Amino acid sequence: MAASEITVKLDRVTKSFGEFTAVKELSLDVRAGRVFGLLGPNGAGKTTTIRMIVNITAPDSGSILLFGQKLDPRVQDRIGYLPEERGLYRRMRISDQLRFFAELRNFRGKAVEAKVDEWLARVKLSEWKNKRSMELSKGMQQKIQFITSVIHDPDLLILDEPFSGLDPINVELLKEIVLDLKRAGKTIIFSTHQMEVAEKICDDICLLNRSQKVFEGSLREIKRSFGRNSVAVRCEGGDGVLDDPALVSKVVRHADEAQALLAAGADAQVLLKRLIDSGAVIGKFEMVEPSLNDIFITKVTEPA
Amino acid sequence: MRKFLTVVKREYVQRVRAKMFIVSTILLPLVMSLFGIVPAIILGIKTPPLRVAVVDRTGKMFGQLRQSFANEQSEDAASGNTNDRRDISRLAAGDFRFEEVSAGDRSDEQIRADLDQRLRAREIDGYIILAPDFLTTGKTEFFNRNPGDVFSRGRLVSALNRALRQQRLIEANVDSRTREGLFEPVQVQAVKIGAGGRERDSGESFALVFGVGFVMYIAILMYGQIVLGAVIEEKETRIAEILFSSVKPFTLMMGKLVGVSLVALTQLTIWGLAFSVFALYGAGVLASRGISANIPNIPFSQYIYFGLFFLLGYFVYATIYALVGSMVTTAQEGGQLAVPIVLILVVSFYVFFPVSRAPDSTFSFWVSMIPLSAPIAMLVRIVTQTPPFWQIALSLLIGFGSVLAIMWVAARVYRVGMLMYGKRASIPEALRWVRQA
Numbered sequence: 001m002a003a004s005e006i007t008v009k010l011d012r013v014t015k016s017f018g019e020f021t022a023v024k025e026l027s028l029d030v031r032a033g034r035v036f037g038l039l040g041p042n043g044a045g046k047t048t049t050i051r052m053i054v055n056i057t058a059p060d061s062g063s064i065l066l067f068g069q070k071l072d073p074r075v076q077d078r079i080g081y082l083p084e085e086r087g088l089y090r091r092m093r094i095s096d097q098l099r100f101f102a103e104l105r106n107f108r109g110k111a112v113e114a115k116v117d118e119w120l121a122r123v124k125l126s127e128w129k130n131k132r133s134m135e136l137s138k139g140m141q142q143k144i145q146f147i148t149s150v151i152h153d154p155d156l157l158i159l160d161e162p163f164s165g166l167d168p169i170n171v172e173l174l175k176e177i178v179l180d181l182k183r184a185g186k187t188i189i190f191s192t193h194q195m196e197v198a199e200k201i202c203d204d205i206c207l208l209n210r211s212q213k214v215f216e217g218s219l220r221e222i223k224r225s226f227g228r229n230s231v232a233v234r235c236e237g238g239d240g241v242l243d244d245p246a247l248v249s250k251v252v253r254h255a256d257e258a259q260a261l262l263a264a265g266a267d268a269q270v271l272l273k274r275l276i277d278s279g280a281v282i283g284k285f286e287m288v289e290p291s292l293n294d295i296f297i298t299k300v301t302e303p304a
Numbered sequence: 305m306r307k308f309l310t311v312v313k314r315e316y317v318q319r320v321r322a323k324m325f326i327v328s329t330i331l332l333p334l335v336m337s338l339f340g341i342v343p344a345i346i347l348g349i350k351t352p353p354l355r356v357a358v359v360d361r362t363g364k365m366f367g368q369l370r371q372s373f374a375n376e377q378s379e380d381a382a383s384g385n386t387n388d389r390r391d392i393s394r395l396a397a398g399d400f401r402f403e404e405v406s407a408g409d410r411s412d413e414q415i416r417a418d419l420d421q422r423l424r425a426r427e428i429d430g431y432i433i434l435a436p437d438f439l440t441t442g443k444t445e446f447f448n449r450n451p452g453d454v455f456s457r458g459r460l461v462s463a464l465n466r467a468l469r470q471q472r473l474i475e476a477n478v479d480s481r482t483r484e485g486l487f488e489p490v491q492v493q494a495v496k497i498g499a500g501g502r503e504r505d506s507g508e509s510f511a512l513v514f515g516v517g518f519v520m521y522i523a524i525l526m527y528g529q530i531v532l533g534a535v536i537e538e539k540e541t542r543i544a545e546i547l548f549s550s551v552k553p554f555t556l557m558m559g560k561l562v563g564v565s566l567v568a569l570t571q572l573t574i575w576g577l578a579f580s581v582f583a584l585y586g587a588g589v590l591a592s593r594g595i596s597a598n599i600p601n602i603p604f605s606q607y608i609y610f611g612l613f614f615l616l617g618y619f620v621y622a623t624i625y626a627l628v629g630s631m632v633t634t635a636q637e638g639g640q641l642a643v644p645i646v647l648i649l650v651v652s653f654y655v656f657f658p659v660s661r662a663p664d665s666t667f668s669f670w671v672s673m674i675p676l677s678a679p680i681a682m683l684v685r686i687v688t689q690t691p692p693f694w695q696i697a698l699s700l701l702i703g704f705g706s707v708l709a710i711m712w713v714a715a716r717v718y719r720v721g722m723l724m725y726g727k728r729a730s731i732p733e734a735l736r737w738v739r740q741a
Contacts, residue, residue, distance in 0.1 A: 054549040056723070081549040085725060087541030092318060103310040104550040148546060 007032045007156050007187040008053055013062035015048055022048040024211040030189055035182055037202030038191040041300055044208040046191045047084060050158055054081045077105045080154030084161045086145045088133040094144055095129045098151055107152035119147045139166055146174060157181060158189045163197055175201060195293040207299055214299050226295055228287045229262045238280025247271050307551045308559050315563025329571050333578060353399035354456055357431035359407050359415055362438050366404045368467035442468060513660055513687045517680050521653040524617045527568040531622040534560055535629030536638050544722040553719035557626055565618055609686050616703040617679030627714035630721030631729040652677035656684055663689040672699050675706040713738055
């Protein structure tokens with residue numbers, strides 16, 4: 001793959017704060033026009049990594065290239081950043097705030113006004129344009145914060161936990177916008193620990209744990225490498241079968257169905273036969289891919 | 305640079321447009337002038353004159369007492385002192401209306417019983433009985449219903465005093481011309497020796513110096529707190545992180561300091577203009593109503609010095625405030641940590657008094673060189689007894705040099721502190737941030 005198609009390239013980047021190493025020898029390639037999920041538990045080093053990409057902190061060692069160049073103010077203006085810790089000026093009118101954030105990215109002039117209107121309409125907050133942000137609900141403020149990161153039409157958008165605290169309707173709305181931006185050729189780095197969300201929109205993922213990369217690659221490949229070793233079962237009776245450690249290593253029971261992770265070397269066909277033999281009435285028996293959540297938990301709890 | 309201007313513009317426009325700015329611009333001068341005018345008005349409220357009955361057994365004093373009150377007015381005018389303390393007590397004291405009660409051949413007891421009754425009936429407010437030997441003993445008693453009115457009693461006593469002295473001189477056969485001469489009050493006129501020669505001065509320049517020092521103190525305090533609040537707001541609302549991804553922390557901090565300083569200069573200019581307008585027209589209006597308000601003539605250079613030293617004071621204190629703001633997590637914490645700064649500022653305001661008394665002392669020299677106290681101390685020196693130019697220049701040089709040093713330190717604490725959420729940074733921690741490149 002050509003270097004020009006890599007939007008962000010981290011090469012053996014290390015950052016420590018005193019004794020504590022937040023990011024260790026991290027190398028990453030974020031490909032242009034894709035949604036890149038930066039995943040990991042709290043304290044894994046996601047925010048530190050992002051802060052280095054947006055030039056808030058400098059790495060102790062290693063190099064970071066954006067659009068094939070070293071960081072400089074002009075490159076910085078091509079980034080849109082929505083941090084996890086974010087806010088708005090309480091007493092400032094929404095339109096003034098958006099213009100301020102646009103100007104800080106060197107996006108000025110008449111065009112800003114049109115963009116402000118366009119984005120407010122898109123997140124359905126047009127009538128709030130001249131209100132002060134303290135008059136808005138938390139969810140509305142969050143949508144405004146989202147606009148501050150995209151108002152200047154950045155080529156690289158970095159979103160740190162963008163959906164936390166939003167209701168499902170607004171999550172859906174923002175998700176659509178993110179996917180639209182991807183279709184428009186923007187590169188998106190998406191940091192979260194909500195795996196269900198990441199699973200739905202990420203093309204590539206990188207899992208960080210304890211300051212280091214656990215794995216990186218496309219979501220498809222990762223899922224494939226884990227194989228289809230999970231079965232969703234809905235049945236009446238036959239409970240004992242699912243608890244046989246020779247067949248099933250782990251069972252998670254939901255309200256009306258159970259998810260069984262097959263034991264190493266066990267065959268799903270054998271499990272199905274055993275269930276039928278035990279007289280269970282089977283409503284559903286389906287081979288499923290492991291969810292990203294399962295992969296995440298497996299990887300993170302795996303001894304290093 | 306353009307981003308710096310964006311930050312400056314936001315700070316300026318948002319603040320100048322705020323109601324708070326408009327209110328404080330109008331209100332502060334109003335409050336300050338109220339402090340000056342209201343007491344005078346209240347003290348000047350006319351109360352009905354006190355009716356005092358005088359039983360004059362000497363047969364000579366009643367006339368003198370009346371005369372003494374009549375002379376009081378003209379004496380004040382002659383002394384040229386309009387500001388001294390006596391004036392205030394005069395305003396606070398009531399007027400008197402005397403009534404001579406002839407003793408006839410009644411005894412003191414009878415007269416007192418009679419007058420007590422009239423006192424209770426509220427026909428009179430008090431009485432004095434002057435014994436026949438009053439001229440030698442000088443002792444008497446003032447019977448009244450309201451002994452708490454010390455001002456009126458004081459006025460009565462001093463009038464009686466003058467009357468007694470006058471009468472004693474008459475008894476000693478001193479002729480009337482000599483007597484008048486003896487009572488002629490001294491006339492002291494303060495004359496300021498300035499670079500431009502001699503100028504009359506009757507206390508206005510003290511008021512001016514005090515006013516200037518006070519405005520300086522209030523403005524530095526107020527705008528320092530505004531910077532503190534602005535920094536804490538960006539930290540508390542977590543705007544800092546978005547900002548830091550597009551502007552350098554140093555640019556942001558400087559933009560904030562400069563933006564707020566422009567707001568301050570705008571407000572001070574409005575006040576300065578309002579004062580000048582008042583000086584030109586208001587004083588004339590007041591004078592036409594008989595209120596003397598000598599507005600001192602302020603040379604233009606002093607406005608410039610005021611501006612320069614205000615900026616010095618502002619940047620010294622506001623930068624420290626910005627540093628403190630980035631270390632704390634809430635406005636309350638900020639208020640606590642800012643207490644020592646306020647104390648230093650208060651102390652450097654009180655330095656005003658020794659400096660205005662001896663503007664060219666060694667003490668005055670040093671306090672006008674230390675950046676924390678220089679803004680007020682040097683300005684007081686300039687207004688009272690302008691020091692050599694090299695001293696002013698040196699003070700500004702040391703001051704602005706220190707400002708740069710403080711900014712360097714503050715910027716280092718700021719860029720780390722602004723992204724530290726959760727707990728207040730300790731001083732050793734902040735020092736470590738300063739050492740880290």
